[in-house]
Amino acid sequence: MYYGAFSISKNMKLNIQNETSRLRAVILGTAVSNGPEPSIEEAYDPKSVLHIKAGTYPEETDMVKEMEAVAEVFKKYDIKVYRPKVIEDYNQIFSRDIAFVIEDKLIKANILPDREREYEAIQHIVDEIDNDKVIVLPEECHVEGGDVMPWNDYIFIGTYSGEDYSDYITARTNMDAVIAIQELFPHKTVKSFELRKSNTDPKENALHLDCCFQPIGKDKAILHKNGFLVEREYEWLLNYFGKDNVFEITKDEMFNMNSNVFSISEDVIVSEKNFTRLNTWLREQGFTVEEVAYSEIAKQEGLLRCSTLPLIRD
Template sequence: MLKLNIQNETSRLRAVVLGTAVSNGPVPSIEDAYDPKSIEHIKAGTYPKESDMVAEMEAVAKVFEKYDVKVYRPKIIEDYNQIFARDIALVIEDKFIKSNILPDREKEIVAIQHVINEIDPGKVYKAPTDDIHFEGGDIMIHNDHIFIGTYKGKDYPDCIVARTNMKGVEYIKSLFPNKTVKEFDLNKSMKDPRDNALHLDCCFQPVGKDKAIIHKEGFRDPLDYEYLVDFFGKENLFHIDKSEMYHMNSNIFSIAEDVVVSERNFTRLNTWLRSLNITVEEVPYAEIAKQEGLLRCSTMPLIRD
């Protein structure tokens, strides 16, 4: 049996689900794309090639191997995008919670059933109704706090880039009554990826012991941004600009408080991390980034110390 344990984003990682880019399928049509950044690359003819994405994900798998992390991979579904393991489920404490995701993506959960089979069935949760929406990229556990990205705009039902609603926030609250659950209203755009915080981890993520990466303009409500400034202290926040947000600088992944996996082109961020005595394992991930997801999006941690 897998003894799940996730209390925060940065404790020493022991087991993780890493997505796969194998048999990723053809370049999607614009109508089938789920986010503005993918559309931008489909139109430009620069949508990532499967072979490049497979190589990028294998580089991450090698880093996990180096740190003795147990890695689970999804079963391959032919011609199907299974890169973003974070979207489909999440672990908080010892609970495995299946996301309510875009209906087209239900198959992705089935592809990790072999992992779910190793978990005590009493610890596996699924939202009771279809109108409760949340995805793992919007949910961060920070010890006794849970931070959740949402979208409170009236156009939520028509907004495909809005993935977590207030019913999703309430559902997570109901599972963890002893935690402080704080939601953040995020800016969404189907037109411009530079204005679109697809998930909370596209504009914010804790790192190290008491630091965080943040993109101020990702938050619709300035008070939500101020909440995090007060919580972490301004001196502990690394502010990223629109271009860095677009390239997914807040979407790195922590193996431990002092070890992160980051994209090799994130020069300014990686320099800051090293200044904090954090080991930065640099990998190429710029092709996968074209689908508006990066390292946190393609990993689903199961066990941290």
């Protein structure tokens, strides 16, 4: 029997147009078998280093508990939750880093080489997607999903284009990737933002765009001015959303990852329970806020958006 003329139809139809439409399917990372506490040399970001030095690096049991609470919120809203296959003694929390979806395409992120196995652990999910909808960028394109935000007619991308790019382990997305994404989606306006980077000071480091900015609802945003290297780029966002629609966070709030909440819909946001000022403002704006404990995960310079990879929104 000859099957060569037929391709197997895969059953997952991706759809991501923006950050806030009603979520239907998502990959949530896992903290199970997270491995031993890394050495300072093994850490990928200055916030992890700070907690390693202070003896406050998060315990696996606490992080598992935090992530399962998020999974429960997703189940409450009837969202299909996929999880990576567990790799023994390996950090698989931040699924946003390893891939991202724009429209009906999943783009494999070119991440730090040490983290390549994280993508292999979601291969069983990728296998449900048509092959021609899975994009692997050229090797010179460095990109992580935390820097990429589809927003209707726009794609917002955080980047760093300084000549000292290679000196920063915190510089994760380069201009080669920005250009490649523009070529993949020529009908979209790709707008890049230069981010402030530091290998040593977590309060002066925007690891990803979602560490200093995130759109919420239909027309609002959370924003931190100092995360942007170029003031006019920050001003562009402020003007685009309008000052009355923007919640400005402080340096300490950025450090605590206040911009890294996660939208289930235009009306429902999952947020860390200690973000008192933000959560109060969100409720005043009419949002339903699903509060969870996520402060242990936050010690690795990532929060709710970082640990989720949306696949399908309405």
